[in-house]
Amino acid sequence: MRQVRVLHMRVLxxxxxxxxxxxxxxxxxxxxxxxxxxxxxxxxVDFVLSNLANGNYLQIVVLTQYKNHSLDRHISQTWRLTSMLGNYVTPVPAQQRLGPHWFSGSADALFQNLNLVYDEMPEHVIVFGADHIYRMDPRQMVAQHVDSGAEVTVAAIRQPLSLADQFGVIETDPAGRKIAAFREKPKDAVGLPDAPDQVYASMGNYVFRTQAMLDALREDALDPTSKHDLGGNIIPMMVKSGSAEVYDFADNVVPGSTDRDKGYWRDVGTLDAYYEAHMDLISAHPVFNLYNTQWPIYTGHDPLPPAKFVHNDGDRIGRAVDSLVSAGVIVSGGLAERSVLSPGVVMHSHSRVEDSVLMGNVKVGRGAVVRRAIIDKNVVIPDGARIGFDLEYDRSRFAVTQNGIVVIGKNEVIER
Ligand code: ADQ
Structure with a gap:
């Protein structure tokens, strides 16, 4: 019965x-x-869009703003749905509809795009962030939201107390799901009663009853002291009015997930977190399993030839182990270990890539060695170069993270 009701809801x-x-x-x-x-x-962005599409929510607008060209292009080219059934994934750039200013915060982005909500007049609105690696069946969250009658439901996950200042931290009433307090990125959070080293963190994913969302956004827009931020202003405001609930991500069951990757969620907001999330993909029994065909992660890329491994002879090795290797890669007499090789990567003879993430079309020259690095698109690593060995030297020319990961930006030209 619950399923039938939820299936017939209009949801944007x-x-x-x-x-x-x-x-x-x-x-x-x-x-x-x-x-x-x-x-x-x-x-x-493919992760959140795949979650919505697998959950059959196919009226999707993607609000963009900052340097949106490659994002708009990716969404328009990859996420083309047939419009016959009224389905769409539409990138909507900031348009200054309400005056000569760009979005000031995430709530302002919603406020400036309310015409999209009026166009659909949905009963409920799903508002999800775009920068997390996870699988989630959003229908289960919507079902709880509809059943409970909450004005807003906030998805939450346990996170280490030490990271509390990066998240919206939620306190629930002792009886369960009602949110008693919501503080955005607090510096003085305390742990949970049953786990003093953990907090309950907002995942930045919300489901709103449409009218409640409209009321809150309008009230916030009139407040000159507000930063017009969902986590900083809107959710705390709705918590005060007493009908905000939490959806525990631990309750979410995704078809095909294993004990190992159930409940996996990574905020890849920092370079170290981004790197670690890649390492989560590559082991034999990965913590996040890309190969779950029951809940696929969709994307699109150029039609490239299969990956190729050559020159496995004498003192040369053309091989990759414990690695993800994309189409269009050529490993010619080089060795990749515990690494992610994106489409078009070429590794030349006697080169080595270890514990690294190589993006599209990176070329690794003859005898070059790359260790614990993230190399963005089109970078050419010259013959014999050594990256990730002398961090002081690397720091003088590239970014090096707190954990010692060397990061080389797109198209950067490298001297040996
Ligand atoms: P943050 O990620 O720090 O915290 P924010 O920078 O607002 O919050 O980003 C949230 C989402 O909104 C992201 O997907 C981002 O791309 C997008 N975004 C930000 N500004 C935008 C704008 N002006 N227009 C359109 N989109 C915009 C949030 C919550 C926390 C929660 C963490 C979980 O505020 O409460 O704990 O996410 O990672």
Missing amino acids: AIVLAGGEGKRLMPLTADRAKPAVPFGGIYRL
Whole structure:
């Protein structure tokens, strides 16, 4: 009965994809954070869009703003749905509809695009972020939201207390799901009663009753002191009015998921988190399983020839082990270990790539060695270069993260 009711609800999905992603620089130097490539062939935005599409929510608008060209192109080319059944995934760039200013925060982005909501007049609106790696069946969250009668439902997951200042932190009433307090990125959070080293963190995914969302956004728009931020202003406002509930991500069951990857969710907001999420993909029993065909992650890329491994002879090795290797890759007498090789990567003789993420068309010269690095598109590593060995030297020319990962930006020219 519950399923039938939920299936017949009119639901509009809005994906917030305007984030600048400052902490992912240089990967976000000329693309929006949700357009950052991930896992060889994907872009970050593909994960949320796949979750919505697999959940059969197929009226989707994607709000973009910052450096949106590659994001708009990716969405328009990859996410073309047949419009015959009224389905669409539409990128909507900031348009200054309400005056000569860009979006000031995520709530302002919604407010400036309310015409999209009026066009559909849905009963409920799903508002999801665009920069997380996870599988989630959004129908289960919508079902709880509809059943409970909440004005807003916020998806939440347990996270380490030490990361509390990166998240919206939720306190529930002792009886369960009602949100008693919501604080955006608090510096003084305390742990949960049953786990003092953990907090309950907002995933930045919300389901709103449409009218409640409209009322809250209008009230917020009139407040000159507001930052017009969903986590900072709208959700705390709705918590005060007493009908905000939490959806526990631990309850979400995705078809085909294993004990190992159930409940997997990564905010890849920093370079180290982005790197670690890649390492989660590559082991023999990955913590995040890209190969779950019951809940596929969709994307699109050029029709490339199959990956090829040559020159496995004498003192040369043309091989990749414990790695993800995309189409169009040529490993010619080089060795890749525990790495992600994106389409068009070429490794030449005697080269080695270890524990690294190589994006599209990276060329690794003869005898070059790359260790613990993220190399953005089109970079050419010269013959004999060594990346990731002398971090002081690397720091003088590239970004090096707190954990010692060397990051080389798109198209950068490298001297040996
Ligand atoms: P943050 O990710 O820090 O925290 P924010 O920078 O607003 O919040 O980004 C949220 C989403 O909105 C991202 O997908 C981003 O791309 C997008 N976005 C940001 N500004 C936008 C704009 N002006 N227009 C369109 N899209 C925009 C949020 C919540 C926290 C929660 C974490 C979980 O505020 O409460 O814990 O997400 O990662």
